[in-house]
Amino acid sequence: MNKLLLIFLSSFLVIQSVNGFDYHDSELESEESLSNLYDRWRSHHSVPRSLHEREKRFNVFRHNVMHVHNTNKKNNPFTLKLNKFADLTIEEFKSAYTGSNIKHHRMFQGPKDGSKGFMYENSTELPTSVDWREKGAVTEVKNQGKCGSCWAFSTVAAVEGINQIKTNKLVSLSEQELVDCDTKQNQGCNGGLMDIAFEFIKKNGGITTEDNYPYEGIDGKCDASKDNGEIVTIDGYEDVPENDEDSLLKAVANQPVSVAIDAGSSNFQFYSKGVFTGYCGTELNHGVAAVGYGSNSKGRKYWIVRNSWGPEWGEGGYIKLERGIDDPEGKCGIAMEASYPVKLSSSNPDEDADVKDEL
Numbered sequence: 001m002n003k004l005l006l007i008f009l010s011s012f013l014v015i016q017s018v019n020g021f022d023y024h025d026s027e028l029e030s031e032e033s034l035s036n037l038y039d040r041w042r043s044h045h046s047v048p049r050s051l052h053e054r055e056k057r058f059n060v061f062r063h064n065v066m067h068v069h070n071t072n073k074k075n076n077p078f079t080l081k082l083n084k085f086a087d088l089t090i091e092e093f094k095s096a097y098t099g100s101n102i103k104h105h106r107m108f109q110g111p112k113d114g115s116k117g118f119m120y121e122n123s124t125e126l127p128t129s130v131d132w133r134e135k136g137a138v139t140e141v142k143n144q145g146k147c148g149s150c151w152a153f154s155t156v157a158a159v160e161g162i163n164q165i166k167t168n169k170l171v172s173l174s175e176q177e178l179v180d181c182d183t184k185q186n187q188g189c190n191g192g193l194m195d196i197a198f199e200f201i202k203k204n205g206g207i208t209t210e211d212n213y214p215y216e217g218i219d220g221k222c223d224a225s226k227d228n229g230e231i232v233t234i235d236g237y238e239d240v241p242e243n244d245e246d247s248l249l250k251a252v253a254n255q256p257v258s259v260a261i262d263a264g265s266s267n268f269q270f271y272s273k274g275v276f277t278g279y280c281g282t283e284l285n286h287g288v289a290a291v292g293y294g295s296n297s298k299g300r301k302y303w304i305v306r307n308s309w310g311p312e313w314g315e316g317g318y319i320k321l322e323r324g325i326d327d328p329e330g331k332c333g334i335a336m337e338a339s340y341p342v343k344l345s346s347s348n349p350d351e352d353a354d355v356k357d358e359l
């Protein structure tokens with residue numbers, strides 16, 4: 001009786017707590033138990049796979065399980081989990097989810113236009129921590145799907161942020177409008193650059209709402225009729241001086257900022273929680289948004305980064321990326337391609353019209 005209870009308790013304790021999908025150490029012991037684990041993972045994430053694919057996918061899954069398991073045994077400030085990417089190879093993951101080719105698009109653009117200045121240059125007495133989510137300037141985490149449109153999500157997150165800061169209204173805005181209509185230099189699901197998208201929004205006279213022009217995750221035809229809905233405007237954008245985390249800190253203290261990172265590593269693929277100190281390069285391939293910063297109880301500093309892979313990846317869709325590393329480019333290159341929209345007025349054109357109507 002007691003022995004049974006003990007077994008029950010101890011097995012309870014070894015269950016890996018990885019938010020959502022948990023596994024037990026004993027499930028890794030044999031080929032058969034691993035195969036059962038794979039089936040359990042598939043039904044948890046409802047991943048449709050043909051019978052023909054199963055063998056291949058299972059082999060990838062087994063490899064990834066061992067990577068997650070062994071990494072979590074190390075004393076890292078972050079942990080990994082078996083998320084929805086667990087039977088994709090790193091190559092498949094990179095081509096499906098980090099296809100923004102930021103570096104490629106920057107090269108076509110030439111060097112940044114430094115003439116625009118950096119309005120937060122003299123920003124001083126910065127708070128020790130900032131979280132724009134708590135201030136109501138960040139919408140629910142979104143999901144780009146298998147479309148290299150992260151540049152649009154990164155752009156929109158920053159515009160939603162400054163719009164809330166200036167107007168006190170949090171309005172979810174349309175990534176699909178950028179994917180379909182900002183096609184002169186940006187390339188929809190094949191990638192793009194946030195700076196070009198800010199310029200497009202300015203020239204276009206604004207960006208419409210998510211409700212009005214919902215996300216589809218495929219390259220579509222620009223629907224000009226949807227432009228007539230509620231519009232949020234910006235006055236332009238500025239680049240944060242590159243390779244300088246202190247400048248990035250000044251910007252993020254003032255508003256959510258679009259940043260580009262290198263998200264193409266296994267540790268990034270399976271990130272679960274904690275301050276990410278794992279390997280990543282600086283070949284910028286993914287657009288995200290820095291929506292805050294802080295430090296943990298051990299004094300380890302981080303950026304709060306909003307991703308667009310849905311809420312089940314990472315910490316509810318976010319990653320805490322190590323901050324203040326001994327490299328000016330920043331962790332995963334976060335300080336290399338940071339920019340933010342400038343919005344001067346505290347209202348949008350439609351609201352101005354409403355005010356006039358009232359008068």
Ligand SMILES: *[C@@H]1O[C@H](CO)[C@@H](O)[C@H](O)[C@H]1NC(C)=O
Pocket residue numbers: 117118119120121122
């Ligand atoms: C920052 O301060 C310097 C020195 O006073 C000044 O020349 C510069 O224009 C200021 N920058 C901004 C963006 O206000």
